[in-house]
Amino acid sequence: MKRAFIILTLLIITCQIQAQIIKGFSTDTALYISELVAFTGTSPESSQVSDFERFLHLYDSLSFEKRMEIIEVSNLMLNRKCRPRPHFIKYQLVMLEFFCEDKTSHGYVEWMEGFKLFLNSDAALLRAVDQWLSLSLSLLEDNIFFTSKAITWKVSTPSFTFQTDKTMTVQFDDVTVACYSGRDFIQIMNATGYIDPLSLEWIGSKGSVSWERVGIPESEMHAILRDHKINLKTPEYSADSVRLYYPARFESEVVGRLNDKVALIKNMESAKYPQFVSYRNSYRIDGFAPGVNYRGGMSVEGGNLVGSGVEGEPAVIEIFSNDKLRIRAETHRATMNERFIRSRSAAVSIYLGNDSIYHPDLVFAYDVGKEELRLNKSEDFTSMGPYSNSYHNIDMNFDELYWNRNDSTMRFQAIQGSSIGRATFESSTFFNYDFFMALQGMDYVHPLAQLYTYSNMLGGRIFALTGYASYAGFPAYQVRHQLMNLSKLGFVYYDNETDLVTLRQKLFDYITASIKKRDYDVIRFVSRTEGSSNAELDLNSSDLIIRGIPIIFLSDSQNVRLVPRESSIVMTRNRSFKFNGMVDAGLFRFHGNNFYFDYDNFKINLQEIDSLQLSTLTGQYNQYAEALVSRIDNKIEKMTGELLIDHPGNKSGLESYPQYPHFTSREKSFIFFDEKSIQNGVYDRDAFYFELDTFSIDSLDNFNRDAIALKGTFVSASILPALDMEMTLREDNSLGFYLQTPDEGIPLYGGHGIFYNDIEMSSRGLHGYGSFDYLTSTTWSDDFLMHPDSMMAQSRRFLIREKLDETEFPYVENTETGVKLLPSEEVMHISRIDETFRIFSDSMFHGGGLALRPSGLSGDGVMAIPDARLESEHFRFRSRVILADSAGIQLRAQSAQEFPFLTNDVNLVIDLDARQGEIRANADFTLVELPYNLYETHLDQMTWFMDSSEVAMSQSKYLP
DSSP states (O other), X not given: OHHHHHHHHHHHHHHTSOOOOOSOOOSOHHHHHHHHHHHHTTOSOGGGHHHHHHHHHHHHHSOHHHHHHHHHHHHHHHHTTOOIIIIIHHHHHHHIIIIITTOGGGTHHHHHHHHHHHHTSTTOOHHHHHHHHHHHHHHHHHSEEEEOSSOEEEESSOOEEEEESSSEEEEEEEEXXXXXXXXXXXXXXXXXXXXXXXXXXXXXXXXXXXXXXXXXXXXXXXXXEOSEEEETTSSEEEEEEEEEEOTTTOSSOEEEEEEEXXXXXXXGGGOOOSEEEESSSOEEEEEEETTEEEEEEEEEETTEEEEEOBTXXXXXXXXXXXXXXXXXXXXXXXXXXXXXXEEEEEEEEEEETTEEEEEEEEEEEEETTTTEEEEEOOSSGGXXXXXXXXXXXXXXXXXXXXXXXXXXXXXXXXXXXXXXXEEEEEETTBOOHHHHHHHHTTOSSOHHHHHHHHHHHHTSSEEEHHHHHHHHTSOHHHHHHHHHHHHHTTSEEEETTTTEEEEOHHHHHHHHHHTTOSOOBOOEEEEEEESSOXXXXXXXXXXXXXXXXXXXXXXXXXXXXXXXXXXXXXEOGGGOEEEEEEEEETTEEEEEEEEEEETTTTEEEEEEEEEEEEEEEEEEEOTTSOEEEEEEEEEEEEEEEEEEOSOTTOTTOOSOOTTOSEEEEOSOEEEEOOOTTTGGGOSOXXXXXXXXXXXXXXXXXXXXXXXOEEEEEEEETTSSOOEEEEEEXXXXXXXXXXXXXXXXXXXXXXXXXXXXXXXXXXTTEEEEEEEEEETTEXXXXXXXXXXXXXXXXXXXXXXXXXXXXXXXXOOEEESSEEEEEEGGGTEEEEEESSSOEEESSTTOEEOSEEEEETTEEEEEEEEEETTEEEEEEEEEEOSSEEEEEEEEEEEOOTTOSSOSEEEEEEEEEEETTTTEEEEEESSTTOOEEETXXXXXEOOOEEEEETTTTEEEEEOOSOOO
């Protein structure tokens, strides 16, 4: 108790004074405390005073040997210029941990021996001493190897011992070693090894690492470490000859290098550690996912497998569908797991039989669960160039390729999140001179020409940028920028990592086309869609459906353009394609379905032409000196044919072939006349048409209107007999004919009459100019309008010839009349326009209408004959007889001005040859008026004696 009081007193007194300079501690154990207190002075912080007091108590409680050992170490530390703080204080804390916390079992003796050896060595610099003591203290206190503001290395349990041979080490057996930084950590389980306090390194002999922190159970994947080393000042380590166990992907263990690092894991997919890189150069994993094979180098990053290239050769990902290889992607790095396969840069080939679609640099993303592939372009210039399609022989630019492995269709579409898709599909031999010249800009030499010349000089298409830059006389950076732009346009492949340039065929084609040494074409589709894909590729047929192309130009020189229906075409091999819609070829316009453009032969097979609309040159020009055309009114329909656009070797139009475009019809075709504009559609197409023979017309862009002479058969719903003739262009700009009848005329309506002179068919309808005989009549007119059910005319003369035998007809004549023939009713109606009809003779007149039938002539209205006026709704006329079942009659004497005899509703028979008329009342009380005599009667039987002007009346019926 007395000693403790003295120690405390000395401590208090010493803390109030500065530390004294002590060159060595006395070997007298009784003096050590006072000397230590004097040496320490005010060095301890207030929080360390109690620990210092505890150490003094500990020292006082130790055996003589242990106190002498402390004095020895203290003198060794003095020899190394150690200061009270931090060195002596940390040493005192280590002693407190060993003895007060009962941790001598961790190897106190070995530790002391090693510490003394260290203090006696040249390595015992102040910093090294502090490091040794800090390590010892943190291990004894918290199982920590090393700690800093950023990281902490520690062991899971205090299963360690200090051992000393030539130097001291800290040995561990079957522990978990972990490094912590922020919210993340890494660990080695079942670890055995030791720590070198001087180098602050963990030297391990075994251990295991799992991927549980990225969501993969240890049972599914783990790595076994053998000899390895960790720099404890860093949050990472690497280990060689590590054996990876991943039975889901590899049948046996894989040997390689392990890298692990403490890194914040934002999500499992982006985790980069632990990393494992196989020593083996190449692996083949068939069935990595259903229908997906992998070949190449293999590593693990976080929860992902990483495919990599080997010795400059890329890794290969293959995707199969229905046992056919559809996709091959080559990449130097691909991230793969159970959910996805991704690569930021992959050269992708899509196989179509022996052909393929290729792009050198795409973002590859495959969803394993959904079996969906998406290919997108990155911002790299190598990615912005077009897809090269060897099957269709086109270059394609679009935003995204989408494919479900179980579907037979790939979609080329807008990128996800965008509703508007833009794409171009350009012929591999496309050339545009204006675009070619725009590439030169302000350069003295055209860049394509300079590359072409350099390639010819070298004798190859692949060369280094540096050599070309020297040849061109430009700085490398300037040439590099130029090549990047040309790569986007598909003229070159440029690898900016190796600085290698590969000239594509497109560059050579442009050069030869620019100097007119090669034929080219102008086929380029610009697609714009909303809510649908720009194109769809059928993997079974290799057909490419392209949408959003409102117009297509096939030939500038021959003026041939297409307007696909619904802005869609179906492209087959080598730029040929099917479509429905419209074709403009010079002055011809075709509408229809199942059209097929044959690229090689540069023609269009028009399988189902709904209509052909022709135009003609007017001979006039607009303000731009463009020829004005006029559309022909009617169309040619229901036809098939072939349109030759230009000579197959002249798709560019560089040579002049005036016979093109050239059209040939292959089967019968028809001209119909059932438009509303033609007689209100009265000519039904089923019975009224012109059937054309096959025909050919060349120079469709400038043919003469007189060249239109289409042979065929005119069928007119039996108006005319079927006639073989030529359809020509009429003055009203319609297809029709002008026919002059033979001398014997031509029968109309199946023989109901004979027409003479001229017949014309045009957009006005079917007309005749001349005369028409029907029964005993003849009608002369300047315009007969012929309908299938009737014929109408306004005559300039009308005549019915008297016929005395069989069915009798009277003589009738007039000038201007309205004539209408109804062949199905076998009647011709004749109506007066101005003058009355002369009938029977020049002194008898009929002022109403007439109806001429094979059964005879009838009429209605008023008749005027000498001394009589007749009126009836139905007269019947024989050659010299007038009959009426119900008529009104007025009679007068030859000298009288008024009619003294009036009656109605009588049956009338007047025989002009007998000069007598029989009049019989139809009713019982028919009134007969005799106004001149002021007399009325109901007598029902009368006989008119025409020459004597007398009427005899009698009663034939009994009157009540």
